[in-house]
Amino acid sequence: MTTLYVLDVPENTPLAKVAADDPDVTVGRIGPYFEIVAEGPIVIDRRATGCRHAVWYSSVAGVSRGSRIAQHDKDALRVEPA
Amino acid sequence: MTKLDHRVQGVDHTAFPTFDPAGTVRFYRDVLGFPVVHSICAAGWGPEDHPDFIHFFFDIGNDDRIAFFYYFGLEPVHGHRRGDVYAGFGPEVPEFFVRSRHLAIHVENEVDLLEYRRRLDVSDWPVEMQIKHETIESIYTHDPNGYMVEFTRAMRPITPQEDLDANLTVDALLDVVDEGEPTFGKLLARKAELIVERAAEWEPAQAESRR
Numbered sequence: 001m002t003t004l005y006v007l008d009v010p011e012n013t014p015l016a017k018v019a020a021d022d023p024d025v026t027v028g029r030i031g032p033y034f035e036i037v038a039e040g041p042i043v044i045d046r047r048a049t050g051c052r053h054a055v056w057y058s059s060v061a062g063v064s065r066g067s068r069i070a071q072h073d074k075d076a077l078r079v080e081p082a
Numbered sequence: 083m084t085k086l087d088h089r090v091q092g093v094d095h096t097a098f099p100t101f102d103p104a105g106t107v108r109f110y111r112d113v114l115g116f117p118v119v120h121s122i123c124a125a126g127w128g129p130e131d132h133p134d135f136i137h138f139f140f141d142i143g144n145d146d147r148i149a150f151f152y153y154f155g156l157e158p159v160h161g162h163r164r165g166d167v168y169a170g171f172g173p174e175v176p177e178f179f180v181r182s183r184h185l186a187i188h189v190e191n192e193v194d195l196l197e198y199r200r201r202l203d204v205s206d207w208p209v210e211m212q213i214k215h216e217t218i219e220s221i222y223t224h225d226p227n228g229y230m231v232e233f234t235r236a237m238r239p240i241t242p243q244e245d246l247d248a249n250l251t252v253d254a255l256l257d258v259v260d261e262g263e264p265t266f267g268k269l270l271a272r273k274a275e276l277i278v279e280r281a282a283e284w285e286p287a288q289a290e291s292r293r
Contacts, residue, residue, distance in 0.1 A: 003274065005277050007244070008243060009241055009244060011217060030277060030281045030282050031243075031277070031281030032242075032243035033277055033281050051216075052216055054215035054216045054217070055217070061247060061270075061273060061274075061277060062270050062273040062274030062276075063270040063271060063274055064274040064278075065271045065274070065275070068267065069270070
């Protein structure tokens with residue numbers, strides 16, 4: 001199980017939208033956070049989000065134990081089971 | 083933890099030494115237009131080696147002030163070319179660290195940001211960078227003493243959930259630092275736990291406090 005948390009602020013909403021496009025990914029909420037969950041990896045394409053550097057590289061609020069960030073660069077954010 | 087009431091009212095003054103009072107006055111008063119609002123002419127007192135000095139202040143808005151000490155007869159305290167007159171750094175110190183300490187002055191909007199950009203750009207201390215960090219926009223330069231000065235505007239208001247997030251970040255940071263060998267990964271894992279523990283109950287509490 002892979003779980004990623006992203007704070008719900010205006011510039012982060014495209015991230016949650018792009019994540020939700022993957023049918024294997026569920027985007028729920030816990031308080032003011034998006035809770036992005038999948039059995040396998042979660043992959044978010046940066047260009048699809050339209051996020052630029054400052055927002056992109058500070059968009060992750062939390063990654064549950066049992067998951068790890070495998071990639072977070074100019075192309076994509078990839079979180080997978082540890 | 084008992085909630086402590088928050089009584090302070092911003093920056094009274096922040097103070098820096100200078101070896102170049104002429105440049106400092108030109109930069110803050112004549113280029114930026116910050117009024118001189120206070121000064122102290124003091125004969126050295128206390129320890130015998132304390133020189134006579136002038137302590138002078140500029141208004142940086144909101145009645146907050148930036149102040150400088152000019153010590154008569156004091157020679158520069160270091161010979162490094164990197165850093166500022168207070169702290170110099172050798173080549174072993176990474177650039178991001180040297181550039182980390184700065185004063186950021188708030189402006190209301192883009193018009194005001196660009197006005198300060200215009201004033202700096204016609205001076206000897208032109209803007210070195212103008213960056214939109216997506217939620218804020220800033221310009222940067224170094225004053226005649228080498229101190230980094232930023233002017234910044236918010237591109238949207240800060241939301242209440244960002245305060246929650248900041249508090250979870252700080253609590254997670256203290257936990258992973260306390261644990262030893264802190265890493266960004268450990269912080270995000272600890273923060274995920276705090277989100278699960280505390281984020282759900284935050285929204286009802288917010289709604290309650292708005293009543």
